[in-house]
Amino acid sequence: MKSPLIVEPMFHIGPVPVTQPVVATWVIMAVMVLGALLLKRHLKQRPGKVQVVAELVTGALDDQIRDVVQSDPAPYRVLIGTIFLFVLIANWSGALPGVEPPTAHLETDAALALMVFVATLYHGVRSNGFIGYLKTFAQPTWVMIPLNLVEQITRTFSLIIRLFGNVMSGVFVIGIMLSLAGLLVPIPLMALDLLTGAVQAYIFAILGCVFIGAAVSEGREAGSPERSAP
Amino acid sequence: MRIDWWTIGLQTINLVVLLWLLGRFFFRPMAKVVADRQAAANALLDDAKAVQDKAAEAIREAEAERERTVAAREAALDAARKEAEGQRAKLVEAAHAEAQRQRADAEMAIAHARGQAEAQMTRHANELAADMAARLLEGPGAKLPLSAFLPELEQALAALPEATRETLATSASPASLVSARPLADEEKNMARDTIERALAHEAALAFDSDPALIAGLRLSGGMAVLDVNLRADLNRVTARLDKQDG
Numbered sequence: 001m002k003s004p005l006i007v008e009p010m011f012h013i014g015p016v017p018v019t020q021p022v023v024a025t026w027v028i029m030a031v032m033v034l035g036a037l038l039l040k041r042h043l044k045q046r047p048g049k050v051q052v053v054a055e056l057v058t059g060a061l062d063d064q065i066r067d068v069v070q071s072d073p074a075p076y077r078v079l080i081g082t083i084f085l086f087v088l089i090a091n092w093s094g095a096l097p098g099v100e101p102p103t104a105h106l107e108t109d110a111a112l113a114l115m116v117f118v119a120t121l122y123h124g125v126r127s128n129g130f131i132g133y134l135k136t137f138a139q140p141t142w143v144m145i146p147l148n149l150v151e152q153i154t155r156t157f158s159l160i161i162r163l164f165g166n167v168m169s170g171v172f173v174i175g176i177m178l179s180l181a182g183l184l185v186p187i188p189l190m191a192l193d194l195l196t197g198a199v200q201a202y203i204f205a206i207l208g209c210v211f212i213g214a215a216v217s218e219g220r221e222a223g224s225p226e227r228s229a230p
Numbered sequence: 231m232r233i234d235w236w237t238i239g240l241q242t243i244n245l246v247v248l249l250w251l252l253g254r255f256f257f258r259p260m261a262k263v264v265a266d267r268q269a270a271a272n273a274l275l276d277d278a279k280a281v282q283d284k285a286a287e288a289i290r291e292a293e294a295e296r297e298r299t300v301a302a303r304e305a306a307l308d309a310a311r312k313e314a315e316g317q318r319a320k321l322v323e324a325a326h327a328e329a330q331r332q333r334a335d336a337e338m339a340i341a342h343a344r345g346q347a348e349a350q351m352t353r354h355a356n357e358l359a360a361d362m363a364a365r366l367l368e369g370p371g372a373k374l375p376l377s378a379f380l381p382e383l384e385q386a387l388a389a390l391p392e393a394t395r396e397t398l399a400t401s402a403s404p405a406s407l408v409s410a411r412p413l414a415d416e417e418k419n420m421a422r423d424t425i426e427r428a429l430a431h432e433a434a435l436a437f438d439s440d441p442a443l444i445a446g447l448r449l450s451g452g453m454a455v456l457d458v459n460l461r462a463d464l465n466r467v468t469a470r471l472d473k474q475d476g
Contacts, residue, residue: 036256111241
């Protein structure tokens with residue numbers, strides 16, 4: 001059996017090796033963009049069934065973001081929504097025969113975590129200013145600066161490892177089951193994998209939202225009179 | 231384990247591109263549709279609120295108009311009531327005055343009728359008295375001698391105008407001498423002598439009798455009628471009583 005920790009290039013574009021997760025991501029991107037274009041073309045004030053589902057999803061995302069960030073969800077909607085939908089579809093793509101989810105590879109999860117990390121920095125600086133954001137690392141006291149810095153790295157790595165571990169393990173278990181048992185035996189595990197994929201997509205998106213919200217709100221709280229008064 | 235940095239880079243680029251594409255073709259259009267719908271719903275709500283406010287205003291105006299109408303109705307009713315009371319008072323007063331007038335007229339008519347009735351009764355009483363007197367005098371009257379009436383007849387003839395005396399009981403215009411009872415010839419001659427002496431000429435007389443005279447004579451001729459009898463006396467007494475009683 002091939003190790004899931006190793007990706008082999010499928011082909012090269014010049015010096016750049018193109019691996020299976022990249023191709024799978026392109027396919028998923030194409031499907032998502034085509035779906036978005038089709039939906040956009042048929043958007044109406046009186047929505048159809050598909051539009052109702054799409055509005056339900058975006059509405060639920062807005063509610064989650066608003067609950068976590070405690071502010072208008074518009075600046076974070078595209079990032080968190082894209083991460084959630086991509087991770088969900090990528091995780092579920094493993095149910096298709098012969099398709100290995102891109103999120104089962106460390107590189108894709110690292111790219112997703114990198115986006116969250118950059119977005120956290122961007123929104124933290126945008127909300128608090130550069131100095132203000134740096135000051136948040138000295139909260140509640142300057143002694144915490146090293147720990148806060150390490151936390152930024154470790155929580156990003158935890159994002160990567162959590163998603164990678166869950167999805168990869170599901171793929172790995174199904175592969176083992178397929179090699180050991182018959183064709184229909186892994187179906188319950190695949191169903192469980194769908195549930196795990198949805199939960200992981202939700203967890204990844206919400207954690208990204210929590211990190212961004214923390215970066216935004218920590219500066220707000222640090223500058224608030226209630227916090228500085230005692 | 232081996233990290234493929236090319237794959238990380240490509241996936242990062244892919245995700246950034248996907249972020250841009252979904253933002254452009256999915257999230258922003260969806261947000262715009264929802265916002266437009268929300269705006270349309272808000273506009274509808276605003277319109278409905280405006281219509282509701284307008285309806286509430288119309289209801290308030292209708293209520294105020296109803297109250298004004300009620301007040302005007304009450305005022306009109308009060309005015310009509312006062313006018314009716316005034317007219318009623320006037321009518322009652324007029325009816326009272328009319329009743330008083332009619333009562334006065336009726337009392338006057340009753341008094342007049344009573345007076346007439348009393349006068350009529352008095353006349354009847356007088357006539358009755360005259361009749362009773364006539365009845366009472368029928369017996370004694372018949373026994374009275376003719377000579378009891380002749381002096382009075384002579385005085386009556388003497389009181390007549392000269393022209394009347396000259397034309398009375400002439401042959402051209404004989405006079406009628408009516409007595410209560412038929413006269414004997416001696417009595418007739420006595421009467422004729424008395425008349426001729428009073429008239430100073432020969433008298434043409436036609437003798438007749440009428441028991442209604444009770445007692446006495448009636449000489450009539452031409453325009454002159456001389457009553458010297460109890461009936462005429464009773465008639466005069468009755469007329470005088472009638473005149474006295476009113």
